[in-house]
Amino acid sequence: MKMKLPRMVAGWCTIGVLVTLAAAVVAAPAATGSSPKLGHYVGTSTTNALNNGPQTFKMSISYSKCASPGGKLLHKAYCVTVNTLGGPQATCSDGSIAEEFFPVYQPIALSAKRTISHAYTLYAGAGGQVSDVHLSGTSKVGTFGFSLKVSTSGTATGTMNYSVAGCNSGPLKITAKRKK
Numbered sequence: 001m002k003m004k005l006p007r008m009v010a011g012w013c014t015i016g017v018l019v020t021l022a023a024a025v026v027a028a029p030a031a032t033g034s035s036p037k038l039g040h041y042v043g044t045s046t047t048n049a050l051n052n053g054p055q056t057f058k059m060s061i062s063y064s065k066c067a068s069p070g071g072k073l074l075h076k077a078y079c080v081t082v083n084t085l086g087g088p089q090a091t092c093s094d095g096s097i098a099e100e101f102f103p104v105y106q107p108i109a110l111s112a113k114r115t116i117s118h119a120y121t122l123y124a125g126a127g128g129q130v131s132d133v134h135l136s137g138t139s140k141v142g143t144f145g146f147s148l149k150v151s152t153s154g155t156a157t158g159t160m161n162y163s164v165a166g167c168n169s170g171p172l173k174i175t176a177k178r179k180k
Contacts, residue, residue: 043176
């Protein structure tokens with residue numbers, strides 16, 4: 001019996017060391033400084049529908065409570081809020097150009113790999129004001145979608161697409177840098 005006890009203890013010690021090493025390996029990516037830089041980002045997208053230069057693109061990253069793309073449950077995360085007050089321009093099926101200025105209220109969580117892909121449902125009421133919040137008297141009129149990859153050095157790249165009531169911007173490439 002004396003011989004089995006030390007082997008058993010040695011076995012448990014080995015298992016304990018392996019579990020500890022495995023836990024350290026799993027935790028390592030989070031501890032390697034893979035967080036995005038917090039703050040305001042400013043940049044541009046590719047040429048707008050009128051072909052008179054790039055459109056402005058603004059966003060901010062904070063560490064707070066927000067939902068994952070497509071989700072409703074709030075959790076602590078790096079959250080992206082897109083500022084679309086510069087409004088993407090979209091070519092409409094009748095040949096006209098739509099340029100909407102609409103607020104985006106809901107921040108969306110970045111993944112652990114600092115990426116995001118999300119489409120906001122857009123609503124409008126009788127007055128025509130577009131928003132990402134469904135209020136009484138409003139109905140769905142389109143979507144605003146974007147995909148981003150945020151670096152640890154304070155840059156973001158991706159695409160956005162604005163589509164509403166027969167008007168579509170097409171995929172616009174985005175580049176943005178954190179304001180210092």
